[in-house]
Amino acid sequence: MENVVNQLITWSKDLKVLYVEDDPALREEISLFLNDIFKQVDVASNGEEGLLKLAQNRYHLVITDIRMPIIDGVEMIEKIKELYPQQPILVTSAHNESEYLVKLINLGVNNFITKPLQSDQILNVLHSIVEKIHKEQLLDQYKQDLEIANEKLKKFAHMQSKSLDMKTSLLRAYKEALDKATIVSITNKDGIITDVNENFCKSTGYSRDEIVGQSYKVITHPSTNPALYDEIWKALLARKTWQGLIISQTRTLEPLYHYKTIVPIFDSQGNIMEYISIIQDITEIYKKQEEKSKENINLAINIKEDELLKNIPFCSALLSDDLTFLNYNKLFEELVNNHTDERLLTKLTQQSLHLKELVDFEEMDFFTSIEDIKNNWPYDGDITFKGIVKSIGHMLEVLVKISQYAPNRYMICIVKQEDFELCCQVQER
CATH class of the missing domain: 3.30.450.20 (PAS domain)
Incomplete structure (x- = not known):
């Protein structure tokens, strides 16, 4: 981290930053932090004020919140990209603002920090952005040198x-x-x-x-x-x-x-x-630009998946083709935590837990992938079958439903048999 900080300070000594944040306390705290790194840090309390300062000054980096009065961060960024297409932008985003991330990525924003802001997180992201700015400055200088060389070459040629x-x-x-x-x-x-x-x-x-x-x-x-x-x-x-x-x-x-x-x-x-x-x-x-874009797209996808799983009222998770669990909600985590095999929770957090380790199936033979299931089960878009989860103190009879969520990703829902039967009785009444 010390090397990252030293590089960041070296590259940032001549850079100017605009920080847009409506929370006065957070604006004061972060601007003081940024002043230790950059040559000049200007602040604005909303998007309208930020656009006015951009019209008066050139900034190497704009750091902005999303939700602000008068003009919010998304509307301000749309205007910035219209007026200054190459302007580097860093967005500070809370988890409940995930609906804006895909739109911002489509606008060409590739840098995000989630709140609450942590100094190590900010330093790492700023290092990545400033490194790119530094390389672009070197490239611009190199192009200028080439243009001078080209002019000399043309004189020689003529x-x-x-x-x-x-x-x-x-x-x-x-x-x-x-x-x-x-x-x-x-x-x-x-x-x-x-x-x-x-x-x-x-x-x-x-x-x-x-x-x-x-x-x-x-x-x-x-x-x-x-x-x-x-x-x-x-x-x-x-x-x-x-x-x-x-x-x-x-x-x-x-x-x-x-x-x-x-x-x-x-x-x-x-x-x-x-x-x-x-x-x-x-x-x-x-290559570095492509890697950064992929990282930010994956971040947006993960935030969307977290929100989706959080709103499902029973044990749910996302599976890969090889039936290992990628993401899950709180109820699913509790189901794994109560399993008789204490190792499963660790494997879940490491994304190495396989479906067959969690559920014993009554009607299915051994399988290791989605294709195995499709080849051994009537498949019409969804897969549903019965199974047993070895929970502490007793055996849980469950219904397991798997449906395709996205390419190479599958949604799995696990419902206790007793909950399913109770639901059916209520519907009959």
């Missing part, structure tokens, strides 16, 4: 030299200077690779001998829209430099995210002789 050999020599010298910092490749005017640097080989997994003489199609990722290459060739044939993001692939078919600049090289008569590509590999940044 120089009217008395000797083609002299121009080629100048370009080669400039390419060698770029080799240390970037991925470089050269193609002829037909798009066939004629030279690559060592960084190119490290990134793609191809040796120089394997890649020279090949078309660029050999490293084209299948997800790349062919129209993009039409756009590139149109620009190059018009004697223009092209810049943009291209998804390539390694020799082992792994995706590579490359920010590429392609510059036409001219001979002494002004004809296109070849093309040089200067590439920045931003694959790791994309």
Whole structure:
């Protein structure tokens, strides 16, 4: 944790933060905490005040509550994304605000902290966000450096030299200077690779001998829209430099995210002789963004599942395909806690408890997965059968119902036989 804090403080020394919270005590407490980390922390008591401050200042990060007077957090975020699409946002959310999370994720918000706020939790999330901001700043600086280098390269490329050999020599010298910092490749005017640097080989997994003489199609990722290459060739044939993001692939078919600049090289008569590509590999940044998005989607799903299970008035849980329990309500936890096998509660909390360990089935043979049940039981969308739960002091006769809740997730409800019969008697009356 000490290393995380030190990194966070180092990266945040020049960053400005806007904190929007309607609770005065919490706003005061957290703003004092943030002031120890960031260069400047401004506060607002509602969404309207937050939008006014955003119109007057540029903030590297906005931290906001959801439920606030005048303009709430969701409405404020919708306006922010409309005006400042790239603005990083961190949402503080209570468990009873889960209905807003999916909407916020759809708006592009990927960072959440649940209340009550804990210092370790805040530090870890802030470290993740500020690390991304830091890398984006480095990338922006790198792009600026590349643009300067590209301008110099274009000047070299358009120089009217008395000797083609002299121009080629100048370009080669400039390419060698770029080799240390970037991925470089050269193609002829037909798009066939004629030279690559060592960084190119490290990134793609191809040796120089394997890649020279090949078309660029050999490293084209299948997800790349062919129209993009039409756009590139149109620009190059018009004697223009092209810049943009291209998804390539390694020799082992792994995706590579490359920010590429392609510059036409001219001979002494002004004809296109070849093309040089200067590439920045931003694959790791994309991977971290995807991992963070998945984490936040899973958080939203888990909160929704907790609310659903909480509202079911009998023992309920969610199962995976292999019949291990993933999530459950309080009544289900009590059922497991009262089982004669004391180890089951520990296995439940570790998500390793299997259905057959909890219930002995009267009508079913041994099975280990949903497919086993479907193959041995009349299946019409739901599965219902009788079983026995070995509870402390007595045996519970139960009815077990399993139905599909989502892809690879199943809802299970366990009802005591005596409760089921009592319910039937009441309905008959």
